[in-house]
Every structure is written in C-alpha cells, then in structure tokens.
Amino acid sequence: xTSLLTPKEVVNALYDAYGRHDHRAILALYCDDAxxxxxxxLKTKLGAVEIAAGMQRLFSWLPDIRWEVKSMIVGGxxxxxxxxVMHATAPRKNGVTEAKAxxxxxxxxxxxxxxxxxxxxxxxxxxxxxxxxx
Numbered sequence: 001x002t003s004l005l006t007p008k009e010v011v012n013a014l015y016d017a018y019g020r021h022d023h024r025a026i027l028a029l030y031c032d033d034a035x036x037x038x039x040x041x042l043k044t045k046l047g048a049v050e051i052a053a054g055m056q057r058l059f060s061w062l063p064d065i066r067w068e069v070k071s072m073i074v075g076g077x078x079x080x081x082x083x084x085v086m087h088a089t090a091p092r093k094n095g096v097t098e099a100k101a102x103x104x105x106x107x108x109x110x111x112x113x114x115x116x117x118x119x120x121x122x123x124x125x126x127x128x129x130x131x132x133x134x
Contacts, residue, residue, distance in 0.1 A: 004115030011072065011080040011110050014117065018067050021059040027052035030117045037121040040129075051120075062088040062102070078112045086124070090133040102132045 005013065010029060017025035030036075030048035037044050045051045059065065065088040073081045083105070090100040106124035110117055 005112075007078045007080050007110070007112035008072065008074045010112045010115060010117060011082060014110065015067055015069055015082070015084075018055070021063075021065075023052045023056035023059065026055050030120075031113070034117055035119050037119075039121055039123045040126040061091065064089050080110045080112065082108045082110065084108065100132065102129070104129055104132070 014026065014029050017023075017029065027048050030051050032048050033046075034048050034051060035044055035046055036051045036054075045054050065086065068085045068087065070083040070085060072083075075081070084107075086102070086104045086106060088102045090102050092099065104124055106122060108120060108122045111119040
C-alpha cells in the first residue's frame, strides 16, 4: 500500500518542481479538476492541464525564474500557506540592452486533499511586478 504525501510534502514537491521548471511534475501534483486563482490578475485556471500549461509559459518567458521560500505554515485542514520571494530577470524589449532584475514577494495558499492539490491561490502585487518588467 502506498502512503499519501502529507500536505507539507506536496507543497515542498511543488516548489521543487517550480525550481526545476518541471511543468509535468506540477501537472501530477494537482487534481485533474483543481483550480488556481491568480488574485492580483483576477484570473482562475481550471484543471491541472491548464495550471501546468500556465507554468510552462511562465518558465519560457522568464527562463531564470526561481522562488525563495521564506516560511511555510501547515494548517490542520490540509491547507499550507507559503511566503516567498520570486526572483527573475525581466525580458529585454524595445532596444533595452541592460537586464532588469525582478524581485517580487508573494503568498501562496495551497489546499491539499488526498495527497494532491485541490486548489491554490497566489497573492502578489501586480503594480510592483509591472514596474519591474517595464
């Protein structure tokens, strides 16, 4: 009998997959009918396939993106709260030759059920992000 991963193990595996830019591993961690809310963008991704495809696009757009986990709080209901700092280099555009560093603080809430992610939501400041990539 295979034991299920704990909520903390699932979230650690998620951030490990983020670090490896492994959208297939992200796909496997989410329930097929999971949802992910990008609160600052007022967007919801429906299903593991759409969530993983979104991350694949992000990895392509910011090829050096990485997340520095600052803290993780595990609730008794299977919810894990993660505070992080996302680091990347903004893509160059309109003749800009100097790379711009991005550093964005955020919080992600992850609801784990049966060893997989049922729902996640990400909170970060869109205005700060736009200033850094413009």
